[in-house]
Amino acid sequence: MAVLPPNTSEADFNNALQAFAAAVGDEWVFSSDEDLKPFRDHYSPVPLEEDELLASAAVAPANVEEVQAVVKVANQYLIPLYPISTGKNFAYGGPAPNVRGSVVLDLKRMDRIIEVNEERNFALVEPGVSYMDLYTYIQERGLKVWLDCPDPGWGSPVGNTLDRGIGYTLGFYRDHNAAQYGLEAVLANGDVIRTGMGALPGSDTWQEYKYGFGPDPAGMFSQGNYGIVTKMGIRLMPQPAHYRNGLVTVPLREDLGPLVNSINYLNDLNMIGDPWYGSPLRALLDNADFRAAATRRGGGIAEELNRFAREANLHSWQVELQFYGSERTTEANWEYAQEVISDRIPGARFTAGESLAIPLTPEQLHETTGPYSSNMRRNITQGVPGLGIWKNLGRTQSLPDTWAQGHLGLFAVLPRSAESIFEAQQVFADTMADLNLDGGINALSLGVNWYQYAFLFSAGFSTGGGNADNSPAGKKKIADGLKALLVVAGEHGWGEYRAAPYFQDAVSEQYSFNDYSLRRFNETIKDAVDPNGILAPGRGGIWPGKSRG
Amino acid sequence: MGLTLLATTYTAYAQDSAAVARGKAKFDHSCAPCHGKGAGDDGRESLPGTYSLKIKYGETLPAALEDRTDLTSEVISVFVRMGAWSMPPFRKTELSDAEIDDIAAYFAVSSRAGN
């Protein structure tokens, strides 16, 4: 064994391993180097091997009682446990823990789909159930409910939700933590709690009224370290009858303001699914003069960029819209969207996309030759899980011997306004230039609207490109650069929505209102419910008392 | 004596075909979303694993794992436990050693049938 838990002797560790084996069975305790290799973060941003967040062992319980037994052992030997569900959190740390030497609590074996209800539109699942498994279950039974999937379908509703993951259909469902409806967790003292109506014996509304009575702590398990979630309810979207999409383009740089405002209006009336912004001017980035204008220090100049657009006969911005409903309601919503946007932006142009009865045929799911070239991946607009997105990481024809390492970048939370986008373009591009990093930010960069009420602005090195330098020096340059970027973003009021363990303290550091009163509150709770600090210490920037000194 | 031998061969065959069926099911579940032979799900000519291996090997080896005759259980293990470039490794809780054997048994049959 290569790594020991912090402050633990080899003898104690061996005793702990035996106790874990007594709890879950010999074959479900992993401690050989070979068995632990897949528990490493395959895309680790950690520059130096001696700092890598390696597990000392992994333990895989089969049920709640075994989880309780494992927690007891961890308390006895003061060994940190790091729970994972499907453990596919790539780009955000994979299955690797926050603290080197932690024992990973691998819940993959707890994989029961307890209920899928197609009349009341919810599911109740265990942590090891993947989106693909749940999708197959629904399809095999012909149930008329939809999932909202993150791009990679091998993750789980439980794991993805607990890291505040996102998807691509209607606003409420895209926010997976919002669509979480009631959970069960094993606490550090071994107690089992159920939130909301789950606390009322005999209630049949656990997945329908998430609050119960009094405070609802369910959200505290997301990006937190207060318990091990063993069941979770999620709201499912009833299968709509019809899907339609459409493309909107607007001519001028300054049209982004009214465009964003129009989309906010439609979005918040729940008339559209995930709006996907872009810029047709990207086609000009190979032109050196245009590139110079788009990467100009101090941000893009509207007049100059508008001139390039006019000369190339291109519009400055675009947004793709998705509609779910019946054939007639989706048509009416598309017409209404055109009305709202043309009222505010005289030169706006509209291209109807496709109009398809749901469920789409397999051919329609693969079809990419619509009336316009779409940036929306069709399967995720339909809640169909897959792994096609892995195309962004692998070898490419032009770079056959290199691969990209997922998002070595971060996503900053921004207001949904054009001003904030223009400001972020300038701040991030100039800061990266100062750091001598090429993060691909320029005057065409936009936010994503995964979360209905905010933009996320990718401030770093997103997937693709195949240009990640995986040498220790290359990683260090990027990792240091991102930490510097976090500070600059924080000065502008922008924080990250999520981060790999390696960056979690730096992210948490920006949330400093009133001398870190929120973090101090979280720490107070941590100390009360987990006095030995055994559950995922450091996750979400929350450290137990003994580590805070 | 002869009968016993026959019975043993028959059992081995029956076990084999059960392994092949299990291997196919596991492959479809855990590998095909990247290594299947179909088109990529967004206009790419092939799925990500198949696409990458086509670039890696060109014409020297088939791009689809199901057409490969060289993938023994040991070889598969090395790749899936260590990870291979953009493919992250698989833990024993999601893919057991016995399941790797099953997948190898399936490849032995699928690579014959496919060609």
Ligand SMILES: Cc1cc2nc3c(=O)[nH]c(=O)nc-3n(C[C@H](O)[C@H](O)[C@H](O)COP(=O)(O)OP(=O)(O)OC[C@H]3O[C@@H](n4cnc5c(N)ncnc54)[C@H](O)[C@@H]3O)c2cc1C
């Ligand atoms: C190319 C690419 C595209 C991606 N696209 C998306 C996307 O569209 N949307 C998106 O959201 N993500 C995306 N991701 C990130 C990530 O892959 C997914 O979010 C994935 O679903 C997370 O893995 P998981 O579901 O297996 O969760 P896990 O790895 O199981 O869990 C994530 C974390 O939550 C905590 N946790 C998990 N289970 C428990 C538990 N039972 N109790 C307590 N704490 C727990 C742990 O800290 C764990 O590390 C993408 C990644 C890549 C590389």
